[in-house]
Amino acid sequence: MEYAEIMKRKDELLARAPRPIPKDKLETEHKLYAARCRKSIEIFEKAKGIIPGGVQHNLSQNKPFPLAMDRAKGYKIWDVDGNEYLDYLLCGAPIILGHGYEPLDEKIIDLIRHKGPATGLTSEYELLAAEAIIKNMPGVEMVRFLQSGTEADMAALRIARAYTGKLKIIKIGGSYHGWSDQMVYSVHIPQTYNLEAKGVPGECFAHTVDVSPNDFEGLEKAFKDHQDKGGVAGVMVEPIGGESGAHPVHPDWNKTIRRLCDQYEALMIFDEVVTGFRLDMGGAQKYYNIIPDLTVLGKIITHGYPSSGAVAGKKDIMKVCAGSIGEKVFVGGTLAANPISMAACYYALKYMEENKAVEKAAAYADKLTGALNDLFATRPDLGFFVYNFGAIMHYMTTAFFSVDVKAPDALVQIFARKEVADNYQIVTMAHGLCTLAGTRMYACMQHDDEALKKTLSIWEYVLSLIPGE
Numbered sequence: 001m002e003y004a005e006i007m008k009r010k011d012e013l014l015a016r017a018p019r020p021i022p023k024d025k026l027e028t029e030h031k032l033y034a035a036r037c038r039k040s041i042e043i044f045e046k047a048k049g050i051i052p053g054g055v056q057h058n059l060s061q062n063k064p065f066p067l068a069m070d071r072a073k074g075y076k077i078w079d080v081d082g083n084e085y086l087d088y089l090l091c092g093a094p095i096i097l098g099h100g101y102e103p104l105d106e107k108i109i110d111l112i113r114h115k116g117p118a119t120g121l122t123s124e125y126e127l128l129a130a131e132a133i134i135k136n137m138p139g140v141e142m143v144r145f146l147q148s149g150t151e152a153d154m155a156a157l158r159i160a161r162a163y164t165g166k167l168k169i170i171k172i173g174g175s176y177h178g179w180s181d182q183m184v185y186s187v188h189i190p191q192t193y194n195l196e197a198k199g200v201p202g203e204c205f206a207h208t209v210d211v212s213p214n215d216f217e218g219l220e221k222a223f224k225d226h227q228d229k230g231g232v233a234g235v236m237v238e239p240i241g242g243e244s245g246a247h248p249v250h251p252d253w254n255k256t257i258r259r260l261c262d263q264y265e266a267l268m269i270f271d272e273v274v275t276g277f278r279l280d281m282g283g284a285q286k287y288y289n290i291i292p293d294l295t296v297l298g299k300i301i302t303h304g305y306p307s308s309g310a311v312a313g314k315k316d317i318m319k320v321c322a323g324s325i326g327e328k329v330f331v332g333g334t335l336a337a338n339p340i341s342m343a344a345c346y347y348a349l350k351y352m353e354e355n356k357a358v359e360k361a362a363a364y365a366d367k368l369t370g371a372l373n374d375l376f377a378t379r380p381d382l383g384f385f386v387y388n389f390g391a392i393m394h395y396m397t398t399a400f401f402s403v404d405v406k407a408p409d410a411l412v413q414i415f416a417r418k419e420v421a422d423n424y425q426i427v428t429m430a431h432g433l434c435t436l437a438g439t440r441m442y443a444c445m446q447h448d449d450e451a452l453k454k455t456l457s458i459w460e461y462v463l464s465l466i467p468g469e
C-alpha cells in the first residue's frame with residue numbers, strides 16, 4: 001500500500017469511533033484465556049513480588065497477564081501451559097530464519113562447548129561478523145559492536161557530536177531509539193515530548209530537537225534555528241518511519257533529510273535496528289538507495305542471541321572511536337562483541353543470505369497483507385486495514401498511534417482506542433495468535449500457507465465478535 005493510501009485509510013479510521021467487543025463476549029474471552037493459561041498466571045502472581053510489574057519485558061503486551069513461554073520452533077511458540085501460538089512477534093523482529101534454526105544453534109552450542117563464552121579479549125569472529133555486515137550494507141565500512149540497540153543509538157549520538165563538533169540531535173517524533181536519557185522524547189506518538197520520560201531530568205533534552213514526521217518546513221527550520229546554538233550534529237531516523245513504520249514517512253522525507261544533512265554538514269543516522277537484515281540484507285539504505293553516514297544495528301544481527309548492537313559507518317567517521325585516551329570517543333562494554341554474539345552474527349547473516357530469508361519472509365508478508373485486507377474488506381463498517389514494508393506488517397484497527405495530540409481530549413482518545421485494540425489482541429492471543437502491541441506483525445522465512453490460513457481464521461473470529469453498525 002502506498003503512503004498516500006495508508007494516510008487516507010488512517011484518517012478514515014480516526015474519523016470513526018473505535019469498535020469495541022461487547023462486554024459479555026469480552027468477559028467470555030478473558031475467562032477462556034485465563035483458563036488456558038493457569039501456569040502463566042501463577043508465575044506472574046509470584047513474580048509480581050520480586051520483579052517490578054511482574055515482568056522484565058515491560059515494553060511488550062502484558063495484559064491481562066504476561067505469557068510465560070516454554071519453547072519456540074519455526075514460526076510457533078508454546079507457553080508453559082502447553083498452548084501453541086502462531087508467532088508474529090518473533091522476539092520483536094530479530095527472528096527471520098525461524099525460531100530454533102538448527103544450523104545456527106549447532107554453531108553456537110559447538111562454540112560454547114569447545115571454546116567457552118567469553119575471554120574479554122578479541123576473537124576472529126569479530127572480524128568475520130564485521131565483514132559480513134560491511135559486505136551487505138552500502139553505507140558501512142567500519143563497525144563497533146555493542147550490547148544493545150539502545151547502546152548503539154547512544155554511541156551514534158556521541159560519534160556524531162565528536163565528528164562534527166556540533167551539539168544538537170534532531171529526533172523525529174514517534175520514533176523509538178531505545179530508552180537512553182536523550183532519546184526518550186516524543187516516543188511512540190509525535191509531540192508527546194517528555195510524557196514517557198519519568199526519571200529523566202529535563203536538562204537531558206536540552207540538545208534533543210523534536211521534529212514531527214513529514215514536517216518538511218519544521219525540519220529545515222530546526223537546522224536553521226540551531227545553527228548559532230551549537231549546530232545540528234545529526235538527525236536520528238527510523239527510515240521506514242517511527243515505530244518501525246507505524247508512522248509512515250512521505251516518499252521524499254528521507255531524501256530531504258539527506259539533502260539537509262549535507263547542506264548543514266550534519267550526519268544522517270539510520271536506526272536500522274529493525275530494518276537492517278529484515279527489510280533488505282542491505283537494510284533500508286539499500287532498499288531506498290539513500291546512504292546514511294551512520295547506521296545503528298541491533299537484535300537481528302545476532303538472531304536472538306544476546307548482546308546485540310552495533311554502530312557502523314564510513315571509515316573517516318568511525319575512526320573517532322579509535323586513538324589514545326582523551327582523543328577517542330569512549331564507547332564499549334565488557335560483553336560487547338563476545339564470541340557468542342559475534343559467531344551468532346556471522347552465521348546468522350550467512351544463513352539468511354544462503355536461504356534468501358528476507359525475500360521469503362517478505363513474500364509471505366505480502367501474501368498475508370493481501371489476504372487480511374480482503375478479509376477486512378468484508379467488514380467495510382470497521383475500516384481495518386494492513387500495510388507492510390517487506391517482512392514488517394502493520395495492522396490498523398483503531399489507529400491509536402496516530403491520534404492528533406493537539407486535540408483537547410487526545411489522551412482520553414489514545415487510551416480508549418488503545419484499550420479496544422488491546423482487547424482484540426487478547427482475543428487473538430486466547431486463540432493462538434501472537435503479535436506485537438496489537439498493531440504489528442513480523443514474518444519469518446518459515447511462515448507458510450498453514451500459518452496464513454490459521455491467521456485468517458482467528459481474525460475472522462475476532463470480526464465475528466464485533467457487532468455491525
Ligand SMILES: Cc1ncc(COP(=O)(O)O)c(C=O)c1O
Pocket residue numbers: 092147148149150151153176177178179238244271272273274298299308309
Ligand atoms: C528502531 C529501534 N531502535 C532501537 C531499539 C532498541 O534496541 P534494544 O531493545 O536492543 O535496546 C529498538 C528496539 O525495539 C528499535 O526498534
